[in-house]
Amino acid sequence: MLDWEQIFATRSSRMRASEIRELLKLLDQPDIISFAGGIPDPALFPDVAFKEAYSDIFSSAQVGSALQYSVSEGYKPLREWIARDVARIGIDCTPDNVFITSGSQQALDYLGKLFLSPNDTALVTWPTYLGALSAFNAYEPNYDQLSLNGNRTPEAYRDTAAKTGGAVKFAYLSADFSNPTGETIDLAARERLLALADELDIAILEDAAYQHLRYDGEAIPPIMALDIARRGGIENTRTIYSGSFSKTLAPGLRVGFVVAAMPVIRKLVLMKQAADLHSSTINQIAIEHVASRGFDAQVAKIRAVYSKRRDAMLAALDKYMPKTATWTRPEGGMFVWVTLPEGMDGAELLAKSIATEKVAFVPGKAFYADGSNANTLRMSFSCADEAMIDEGIKRLGRLISSAIRAAA
Structure with a gap:
């Protein structure tokens, strides 16, 4: 055997x-x-809305392109809709800064592949989203506890990473209503994280899967919005923002997205081309139809x-x-x-x-x-x-x- x-x-x-x-x-x-x-x-x-969306697609001249291969970046009208939506929360970007994935889980996998070499360190909250650990594990990292209260110095993180044979590459967290705790990171902690990332010269992976599910309390700007405000534009930021339509519209269609500076987007496009070429075109079109009409x-x-x-x-x-x-x-x-x-x-x-x-x-x-x-x-x-x-x-x-x- x-x-x-x-x-x-x-x-x-x-x-x-x-x-x-x-x-x-x-x-x-x-x-x-x-x-x-x-x-x-x-x-x-919104099953009725999706039934209407797919019906419209199949009864139009668009059906051929909906069933065809497409660009790896994603369906442009959907990327345009996402750019308008995130602008409402302070993330000023163009559609070119938006990359469509097969669910936000694929985004985590790609980002792990992009940043982590064996023995590099990922900073994560304690606890953190299990799916992120599963995605990152394939790239053989070490993990260190991300402290958001400012009680660890950048040198402490660097020293710990060096002892395990690698470097700190990114901090991953869900800032709003996190999975698993439901907790939200306050404004001061978000600002401290940006300062820490500057000191360490690392990326911040902001998982915003639950961004739209606020029931009470005052909304806090996303980390990426704070980063853009600090640096004067998305191309100067180190934050990578990922989102999904799974918690708002339909998880089975597997449509997620990443918003980032162009150097990151270009690398993600190459990964997509090597992995699955592009996310389902027809599902992206249907998501854009439903989101535009009643998100x-x-x-x-x-x-x-x-x-x-x-x-x-x-x-x-x-x-x-x-x-x-x-x-x-x-x-x-x-x-x-x-x-x-x-x-x-x-x-x-x-x-x-x-x-x-x-x-x-x-x-x-x-x-x-x-x-x-x-x-x-x-x-x-x-x-x-x-x-x-x-x-x-x-x-x-x-x-x-x-x-x-x-x-x-």
Whole structure:
């Protein structure tokens, strides 16, 4: 028998199955109340608008080009729409600064490939988005904890990277309603990050997948907008902004984007040409149709629903969780992050929860680059109604309280 492990590239040893992808299989079990998948509610998809968009495409002279190969940069009218949309939040750019990807996950993969050589260091928040770690892992980096409170010097980051045989290449973070914690980085911390990146001469990868999902509180300018304001234009910035239509319109169409200075865009285009040539043309055209005709109304609709579910989850946590547990109170997004008493293990709790209470969530240690903090959980409220949320948190609170008593 052929020993495949002997001929796989060394990077393959760092590939791991996504715990979240595996947990999504539980959504097919009708007796499970799931807070696991950070996915949008399909009942809120603008399906009628997409039906009209595809119908228009197939009934027009555009159908030939929609089904044909296309440019690697992406469908120009869609890039023009994105440039106008991000301008509303202070990111002044041209369509040439916009690059279309097959979902924002592909953007993370390309950016990891672009910046990371083996043993280079990526600065990430603790915890951070699991999908980013999965994307970067293929390029064999080391990880260091990104501190946003200014208590680490640039020299400390450089020294740590040098000891592991590489250099610091970028800082990755989600500034608004992050996955997994739901937290938002304040203005002062964004400014400190820009100063740190200047000192280290590194890129900032700003993951803005949840940018449009603010339910309350005051909006804070994106890091890229602050960078542009500092430097007088996008071509002088070190921030790379990535976004997606997955959380607002439809994840199944796999349309994401990157906004960056032209030297970065040109390299990404070359990667696209070598990988999959271009993202689905017809899906890009359909996204542009739907976004142009009703994006703001769609965002308003999902905000109204998700904000109520967020409120329901926070109220249920207040009502049913033991006092020794703590949790975040997000102003937007799809997640609440729960911290349990030290010594508890989220993975063990999940196994008991599935078996006895029929409630699913994501154990938190998967979101830490070093696999620490096992006493944490990620809870998503996007796909459960208020009644399900109340019942699910009631069951989970009962289980956690029991586990705490047993350990006492």
